[in-house]
Amino acid sequence: MAGPRGEYRKSAERRAQILDAAFTVFARSGYTASSVNEIAKAVGMTQTGLLHHFAGGKLALLRAVLEQRDARAETSLEDLHGREFLAGLVEISRAQAGQRGVVQLYTILSAEATDPEHPARPYFSERFRRIADAVTVAFEEVRDAGGLRDGVDPRRAALSTLATTEGLELLWLNDFDVDMAEDIRRHLGGFLVDPL
Structure with missing residues (x-):
């Protein structure tokens, strides 16, 4: 089966980039001291552009970062x-x-x-x-x-x-x-x- 194409693939890649940046920013500054704008700048986007991918803002980013970490660990225990x-x-x-x-x-x-x-x-x-x-x-x-x-x-x-x-x-x-x-x-x- 072919992988995701076109806009969907680009959107998935962009989300992955945003999550990587969120991880870096949260790791450096903690959740409370971090901002969506700081994460957006780290991936060369506007805050509005970032919120297109994570409509829930900083909390949605935090949850996605944490879920990604846990999913890797849980997969290894399946x-x-x-x-x-x-x-x-x-x-x-x-x-x-x-x-x-x-x-x-x-x-x-x-x-x-x-x-x-x-x-x-x-x-x-x-x-x-x-x-x-x-x-x-x-x-x-x-x-x-x-x-x-x-x-x-x-x-x-x-x-x-x-x-x-x-x-x-x-x-x-x-x-x-x-x-x-x-x-x-x-x-x-x-x-x-x-x-x-």
Whole structure:
């Protein structure tokens, strides 16, 4: 099947350029201090031209940037269950080590979104809930296969894993000597009969 043609392809390419610019601007300045005009200038457009592609303005750009990041991670976990899913989390952490800007943007926006009035608050709340639920299911599958240590509660293990991942990213961004993938692998191993 042929790919998108003509104006549709150009529009998709332009949206991708805008998202790349939004990512860069948000990573540098944070959401609150960034402007649609700044993003438009970064791609050689007017603010009106940019809003043709993202009618929801800065909030629509933020959501698209965050969704793009999450979609990549979620795609890598598709069809994985139990131990394989947990191993996939380790690989996501390994990939993050090569994407400092992405991790930095996420961390800045996640911190900003702790403000109940921040427009990304619902997004981050839902994202954390979705991740915690998926990791809980993986731990339950490991438990059901006899691979979870006695006394380990899948939900508590999932929340601990999420907190450890977020904390390691923050330490790494602050130049602590951490190996996010190996540290997550060791953390997960503490819950398992046979470590990953």
